[in-house]
Amino acid sequence: MNDLPDVNVLRDQLTGPLFVPGDPGYDDECATFNLNTPLAPAIAVGAATPDDVRNAVRFAAINGLAVAVRGGGHLQPRSGVGQLLLTLDRMNSVRIDPVRATARITGTPRWSQVTSAASEHGLAAMNGSSPTVGAIGYLLGGGMSPVLGRPFGYASDHILSIDVVTADGELRQVTGTSDPDLFFALRGSKGNLGVVTAVDLALQPVRTVYGGGLWFAGERLAEILPVWRDFAAALPDAATTSIAVQRLPAAPELPEPLRAAFVLHLRFAYVGPAAEGERLLAPLRVLGPVVLDTITDLPYADSGTIHHDPDLPLPYFDRSLGLRELSDGTLAALVELTGPGSDCPLVSAEIRALGGALDRPPAAPDAVPSRGLPFQFFAFGVGGPDEAQLMQGYLARCVDVLSPWAFPRRMVNFVSPEEALTPRSLREVYGAELYDRIVAVKEKYDPDNVFRNNHNIVRA
Numbered sequence: 001m002n003d004l005p006d007v008n009v010l011r012d013q014l015t016g017p018l019f020v021p022g023d024p025g026y027d028d029e030c031a032t033f034n035l036n037t038p039l040a041p042a043i044a045v046g047a048a049t050p051d052d053v054r055n056a057v058r059f060a061a062i063n064g065l066a067v068a069v070r071g072g073g074h075l076q077p078r079s080g081v082g083q084l085l086l087t088l089d090r091m092n093s094v095r096i097d098p099v100r101a102t103a104r105i106t107g108t109p110r111w112s113q114v115t116s117a118a119s120e121h122g123l124a125a126m127n128g129s130s131p132t133v134g135a136i137g138y139l140l141g142g143g144m145s146p147v148l149g150r151p152f153g154y155a156s157d158h159i160l161s162i163d164v165v166t167a168d169g170e171l172r173q174v175t176g177t178s179d180p181d182l183f184f185a186l187r188g189s190k191g192n193l194g195v196v197t198a199v200d201l202a203l204q205p206v207r208t209v210y211g212g213g214l215w216f217a218g219e220r221l222a223e224i225l226p227v228w229r230d231f232a233a234a235l236p237d238a239a240t241t242s243i244a245v246q247r248l249p250a251a252p253e254l255p256e257p258l259r260a261a262f263v264l265h266l267r268f269a270y271v272g273p274a275a276e277g278e279r280l281l282a283p284l285r286v287l288g289p290v291v292l293d294t295i296t297d298l299p300y301a302d303s304g305t306i307h308h309d310p311d312l313p314l315p316y317f318d319r320s321l322g323l324r325e326l327s328d329g330t331l332a333a334l335v336e337l338t339g340p341g342s343d344c345p346l347v348s349a350e351i352r353a354l355g356g357a358l359d360r361p362p363a364a365p366d367a368v369p370s371r372g373l374p375f376q377f378f379a380f381g382v383g384g385p386d387e388a389q390l391m392q393g394y395l396a397r398c399v400d401v402l403s404p405w406a407f408p409r410r411m412v413n414f415v416s417p418e419e420a421l422t423p424r425s426l427r428e429v430y431g432a433e434l435y436d437r438i439v440a441v442k443e444k445y446d447p448d449n450v451f452r453n454n455h456n457i458v459r460a
Contacts (some may be wrong), residue, residue, distance in 0.1 A: 005059075007061070010056065013055040014045065014047075014056070015049050017045075018045050020042065029046055030070070032074075032076050033132060034417075035076045035384070036316060036384065037077075037080065038059075039068070039081070041080040041082075041085035042081070043065070044084075044087065045084065045087070046100070050163070053086060053197055057450070058168075059084070059270075060083075061167055061169065061450050065082075065083050066083040066085070066449075067083070067084050067085075067086060067450050068453035069085075069086050069195055069430060070085055070087050071136060071137035072088070072108065072132060072133045074130070074133055075137070077421065083294070083453055087108070088107040088108045088195075091107030091108075092107035092109045094106075094113050094118075096123065097116050098121035098122075101123055101205065102160065102201060103200070103201045103203055104198060104200055105117055105136060105198060105200075106197065107198075108135070109134070110133060111127040111132070111133055111138070112131035112304065114127065115127050115300065118300075123204065124147075124203060125304070126143055126154075126155030126204070127155075127304070127415075128144065129309050130304065130306035130307070130310075138413060139156055139199055139201070140156070140187065140190050140191065140196060142156050142187070142192050142412055143155025143413065144319055144358065144370075144376070146269065146352065147303050147306065148206070149202040149354070149357070150237045150357060152204055153209060153358055154362070154368050155170050156187035156362070156366055157363070158202040158204075159187055159200070160202055161173070162174045162175075162198075163198040164182075164194040164197070165194050165197060166193065166194040167446040172194075173223075176363075180442050181441050183364060184437075184441070185438045186443070188367030189442075190454055192446070192451050192456065193442060193446060193451065206300050207300060208298060209296055209303050210269070210272065210277030210278070211267070211268050211270060211303065212267075212268065212294035212295035212298070212305070212306055213266060213415045214266045214293055215257070215265050215266070215291040215292040216264040216287065216290055216291060218247075219263070220287075221245060221335055222331075222335045223287075224243075224287060225232045225243070225334065225335065227365075228266060233353075235280060236280075237356035237357060238271045239272075239280055240269045240353070241353050242266075242307075242351060242352040242353060243351055244264070244265040244267070244350035245265075245334070245338040245349045247261075247344065247345075247346065247347055248263070248347065257291050262340070267324070268281060268295060268306075269306055274297045312358055315345075315384045316381065317381050317395060318378065318389040319396065319416050320376065320415065321398075321402055322376055322406060322407035322408075322409065322411060324374060324375075325374065326375055329405070333402055333405075336401070337397070337398050337402075341409040345391065346380065346394060347381055347382050349377070349378075349379035351377050352375065352376040353374070354373055355374060358370075359371055359378075367430070367437070369410065369412065369431055370409055370411040376414060379395055381394065409431050410428075410430075412430075412455075415429060423457075423458050423460035426455055427460045
């Protein structure tokens, strides 16, 4: 701490608390969802107001400190050692305008808070698969909803305005009309351009969804994969599906049939009448007995149960890859990597079928690089640092084996903490033209790269 500026100067400017290592409350302030990506900043500021954010950013810029933001804590690519961390949980609020069908999301509420508030008015938010993900961080990465994505596009397509504190400490309300370059670059570049304190988001008139999961015995992987591929290709835009090979723990929170089970989890969601959703499911129903069937008509607030993602913090490693096709060769490779004869140590390896409105351009240009991506592969293994070599090695093997079918660009919210940590590799995620456009905006609004404690977008 001897090399740091006097933190009391900043503390006197704040409404919320300030923590340094060793302070009571420091560890809780820096806690993340992924226990393998802990944060260890020199200063942690629990912002209670936008002015707290402004003062913290100005303090950091004056003193040469990088600024990190901890949202839901699912994706933290750098530990923030020696830097300033901002948390916005004390600002959390969700305000629904049922007449305009919009949500005002302030701070870092999780998606469960947003979907619950919207559902009270018969509306739906563009949430992801996990209710514990921070809403704003997800939106700034584009946001691919496994329920509303194919019908309505990327979540960032529906952002109406963004309140952001830029590197000069100014709070700006940004729209496509007021600041088209910043509005473009904020939607897709994650935290590279400032601290987003609030977002106005358009909601969808969706009350219920017909969806859930079918779990088959994992030994049937090679049989079921081609059927699922053809099933996914025939779905209308209002329907979405994914499939995951899972080796589940013997966890008491799981339904009894899934404890310590090797299963194939087929997910399905249909925004429309249950009878039509059941008709669409017919090609899967004829596959025979299932381990568990949870498909039903759900209130939209319960849509997070479809993927059944873990809801408590845990240590994990993950990797992802966009796939341009699911050929017979692709499916054979997945069976080789995760099937009953493999030595796969991963909890889950999934493929999401995309398309539909996710391929359509937004009304206002944005920095989302993955439009046109047909399939998303995502896998994770659970384990602490002592299992890092095993898990990361197998995840790298999955990416390597599937790379012949790789799509040239990537989905930003699925880039793991260990990936794309150099300008050259991150430029490949976005594609050269889009990346260079974001860099131009970054250099205008953050010329000193204050916001660098992330997948940092700088000139390659």
